[in-house]
Amino acid sequence: MATLEVLSTDHHAGLRLGPPLSADRHFVQIVLDEFESVAARFPILFTKHPETGAFYAGALLGLKPGENIAAGSGDGAAVDRLFDLVRQGFFISGDHIAIDPAHTRFVRAGGQPVFDDGGTPAVALRRVQSALSQLHAGLPQTEQFLKRLLALKLVEPIDLSFRFDDGERLALEGLYTISRDALAELDDAAVIDLFRQGDLALAHAVLGSQHHISRLAHLRNDRLVGG
Template identity: 55%
Template sequence: MAEMELLDSARHATLRVSAAPDAGRHFVQLVADEFLAAALHYPILLARHPETGDLYPGALMGLVPDENLCLGRDGTLVGYRPADLERQGFYVSGENIAIDAHHPALAAIDGAPVFDTDGGPAPALRRVQAALRRLHVGLPETERFLRRLEEHKLVEPIDLNFQFDNGESLRLDSLYTVSLDALHALSDDVALALFRSGDLQLIYALTGSIRHIPTLARRRNERLSGLDR
């Protein structure tokens, strides 16, 4: 279990934060406010929390656990970096920020400094602060958005099966998307309400992002074949 301590510029003057743990994240939780940016780079799918059964959205970055197929040659994400990755190792504690000093993102010695030499927040910490704010505001908004999807019966399972050149077969279960058939069958009043609320834009960002799934499959195939970019 993580041991939290409040972030302090004096105590943690030499603290650094690394993006290295991104390499082990294959499904990264998103908030709805991130859909438009994330959809340019990743498939956005829905999953269910194993304990509560509640839906949550995430960016699919790999096809198996501990695999990220969206990293560049330098080991960092080529596209948008979600808030849940930016805040790795950092947590909200009341009005303050707390850290898990043993988190892999904070245990690396080659990361970006958290504080400037004068004790002020360095760019890395400002990104963390922005990510924590985005999650704090966005999580309840996203939950309400997903409840509306379920109320209108728009959520459906997505069938993901892959066959790779080395003979490996892979099936991803328990992932969901929005049914465009169900969406287009809604009454005009409901469709107009979705449009005016901004939900329709989010829905089309989510469904359009599925076009990235074949790219992930190609990258995994290249990795398995030793042709990784």
């Protein structure tokens, strides 16, 4: 378990921050405010937390654990803007921001300063602060959104199986999406309620993002064939 320290100019004046580390992240948790931008580039799917069993939403960036296809593509900059990656190494601790000083994102040379010469948050830290704030507010909102979908029986498992030109076969398990059929079968009152809460637009963003799954598969296949 990481040992956290409250971030302060007294102890961390010279702290420098490297870029987000995403090469081994194939699924990154996201919140509702990210759905629109994520859906434009990556598949949005749901999975269950291994400890609590609660559903959460994420951007699918690769087709197997430890492999991030999107990070090495033209979408790499968009990957680095995901809130959960921006805030790597930083945590909310009560009313303060804390850091894991042993996190590999903190570098001795290069990188961006966390504080400027006057001791105020530099650009890199302001981005982290914004990401932490968005996550802090967005995680419970996203949890409630998923609970509303589950109450309407709109969440279903998604079957994702792939065969690549080098002979490798992959099957992704434990992922879920929104059922198009169940959504279409809702009565008018339920649809109006979803619309008024903003859930209908979010649901369509999730469904619309699914075409990126085949794009990820094609990117992966091209890399395998190209060596």
